[in-house]
Amino acid sequence: MSIVDDRLPRYQRLRDLIAADIAAQRWAPGQTIPSEAELASIHGVAVGTVRHAIDVLVGEGLVTRVHGRGTFVRRPAFDQSLLRCLRIPELEPGAKPVLISRILERASLKASPEVAERLELPVGTDCIRLVRQKLVERRVLRGEEIWLPKARFAPLLTVELASIGHDLYPAFERLCGQLVATAEESLTAEAIGAEHATLAGVATGQPVVVIDRLTRGYDRQPLEWRRVRAPASAFHFRREIR
Amino acid sequence: MSIVDDRLPRYQRLRDLIAADIAAQRWAPGQTIPSEAELASIHGVAVGTVRHAIDVLVGEGLVTRVHGRGTFVRRPAFDQSLLRCLRIPELEPGAKPVLISRILERASLKASPEVAERLELPVGTDCIRLVRQKLVERRVLRGEEIWLPKARFAPLLTVELASIGHDLYPAFERLCGQLVATAEESLTAEAIGAEHATLAGVATGQPVVVIDRLTRGYDRQPLEWRRVRAPASAFHFRREIR
DNA sequence: CTCCATCAATCATCTAGAGGAGTGAATGGA
DNA sequence: TCCATTCACTCCTCTAGATGATTGATGGAG
Numbered sequence: 001m002s003i004v005d006d007r008l009p010r011y012q013r014l015r016d017l018i019a020a021d022i023a024a025q026r027w028a029p030g031q032t033i034p035s036e037a038e039l040a041s042i043h044g045v046a047v048g049t050v051r052h053a054i055d056v057l058v059g060e061g062l063v064t065r066v067h068g069r070g071t072f073v074r075r076p077a078f079d080q081s082l083l084r085c086l087r088i089p090e091l092e093p094g095a096k097p098v099l100i101s102r103i104l105e106r107a108s109l110k111a112s113p114e115v116a117e118r119l120e121l122p123v124g125t126d127c128i129r130l131v132r133q134k135l136v137e138r139r140v141l142r143g144e145e146i147w148l149p150k151a152r153f154a155p156l157l158t159v160e161l162a163s164i165g166h167d168l169y170p171a172f173e174r175l176c177g178q179l180v181a182t183a184e185e186s187l188t189a190e191a192i193g194a195e196h197a198t199l200a201g202v203a204t205g206q207p208v209v210v211i212d213r214l215t216r217g218y219d220r221q222p223l224e225w226r227r228v229r230a231p232a233s234a235f236h237f238r239r240e241i242r
Numbered sequence: 243m244s245i246v247d248d249r250l251p252r253y254q255r256l257r258d259l260i261a262a263d264i265a266a267q268r269w270a271p272g273q274t275i276p277s278e279a280e281l282a283s284i285h286g287v288a289v290g291t292v293r294h295a296i297d298v299l300v301g302e303g304l305v306t307r308v309h310g311r312g313t314f315v316r317r318p319a320f321d322q323s324l325l326r327c328l329r330i331p332e333l334e335p336g337a338k339p340v341l342i343s344r345i346l347e348r349a350s351l352k353a354s355p356e357v358a359e360r361l362e363l364p365v366g367t368d369c370i371r372l373v374r375q376k377l378v379e380r381r382v383l384r385g386e387e388i389w390l391p392k393a394r395f396a397p398l399l400t401v402e403l404a405s406i407g408h409d410l411y412p413a414f415e416r417l418c419g420q421l422v423a424t425a426e427e428s429l430t431a432e433a434i435g436a437e438h439a440t441l442a443g444v445a446t447g448q449p450v451v452v453i454d455r456l457t458r459g460y461d462r463q464p465l466e467w468r469r470v471r472a473p474a475s476a477f478h479f480r481r482e483i484r
Numbered sequence: 485c486t487c488c489a490t491c492a493a494t495c496a497t498c499t500a501g502a503g504g505a506g507t508g509a510a511t512g513g514a
Numbered sequence: 515t516c517c518a519t520t521c522a523c524t525c526c527t528c529t530a531g532a533t534g535a536t537t538g539a540t541g542g543a544g
Contacts (some may be wrong), residue, residue, distance in 0.1 A: 010528075037493095037495095047530085048531095066494090070493090070494060185482075186479060187477075189451055208449075236430050238428040240424065240425070241424060242304070309505075310506035311508080311524065
């Protein structure tokens, strides 16, 4: 797949080798990779060079170091998702709100040109479409339309809806063996059309934020395309510029 | 101001020292700091430790390294601003659109509770309020309301409006000697009220994005609080999650 | 059983170098 | 004048260690 370029510095080549091993799931997410001393002796370089390579991987978010324990393959940080910028209404002070999800539709469909482009598939490829709401205490937090390539996610069509659960990514892993590695998100806002208003839980014409998410596996292929609509009033995003 | 903590590792202390010198404008933005070898001999540490300290500063965006030339004090990257996510309508293909700004109001006012909180000033402190539009070929791109502490920005009240120019931050520097170091931005969306619709160039009730920006100087004090409204249809933001 | 000291494994910090590679200015010949 | 070479300066890569800090497991004392 990815050939290591001899002209690169050693720490870069080492980074590529380790990254390839992670991609090949040689070490599962949450588990440690070999210790720095081990990697140094395996690859015949100094520990400093191994540290440099791992520094790069840490910067890229592929691994995390824990002092005294080891270096761990990291799961992607979905707590940084734009979806986390949707304020959850606090019903009772102190009570932890419970997020429920309700799947309203599940169907096998052919990829439209738009879906095909997003999922990087030929038009007409078999796909799965899920329509889902996220709820907090019976109130709609957001509405979601999800597209998945059927080839990878066929089990989702046949299992009981209840067994999918409220979080999709664990289900991807449990039922279909698909691990999420990265995601790209984009954000726009619009006045919601009648066709989406009910799903998002707002009145037609109200302002909503539209969050698109494309998740990719460790092989960099698209796994899921999702379009989310939520009331604009609930959305608040912050960032720092330096 | 900031006391260097002896318990911290050397590279961290060194980072703090260098950062303090940058904050004190000992080296101007765009200029080099002393070479790694020099810093090592000045502070009596190994070059590796200096490199580590500078690695941290690079990660924080305070400096940039250029191979063979030196390490430079960096200006903040405002090309990452959310304001850059506003699509500029392309009127003629190939033609580079010209951004014009028009100051509609300029006044000296007392800080309201909200303004005071944002600028971290006592309520009632003298401030300057600017109301401004950004235009592309006579079309409104966004509307802005800007608050500045009068103590730092008094010259802006008396100069000719034309001499402020289209970009605010160069004017801050040129006319008031104020350098922008960092900014915090936040984003929400709403249906625009009648009081802001004209400024933002949209009809009342249309969806707009609201971008708040607080800029700070190298002394970490707030310099400017700005609230921007722009048509939601023009806004598009992307990010990657790893 | 609980608490605490010990210990091995692991990452973190730091040193002191050698040699490589990119940059820009000075130099000198065509 | 123009261009290639040289050279000093800078950051970059890499080595081979020593020592410190953190963690989790183990085993003994109370």
